[in-house]
Amino acid sequence: MKPLNACRWLNNKAFYCDPPDRTKRPEEYLTPFWCAKTHTPVGPDGGGVHISCCGSDRTCYRPQTDVEV
Numbered sequence: 634m635k636p637l638n639a640c641r642w643l644n645n646k647a648f649y650c651d652p653p654d655r656t657k658r659p660e661e662y663l664t665p666f667w668c669a670k671t672h673t674p675v676g677p678d679g680g681g682v683h684i685s686c687c688g689s690d691r692t693c694y695r696p697q698t699d700v701e702v
Contacts, residue, residue, distance in 0.1 A: 640687040640696075645684070666687075668687075670693070677693040678692045678693045
């Protein structure tokens with residue numbers, strides 16, 4: 634399951650299936666992360682994609698739920 638503060642574009646296969654060891658967090662898996670916007674391990678801002686760096690401090694960050702008024 635994706636952490637609540639993660640960018641909506643951040644993806645990892647651990648987010649979509651039950652991990653074999655539920656004590657591990659997604660960032661501890663060796664599977665690669667990718668950006669759903671660029672479909673690569675590089676985000677739209679040119680930075681690397683990983684759960685540890687895809688946060689609200691990046692220009693390409695989008696919350697998982699956008700509220701438009």
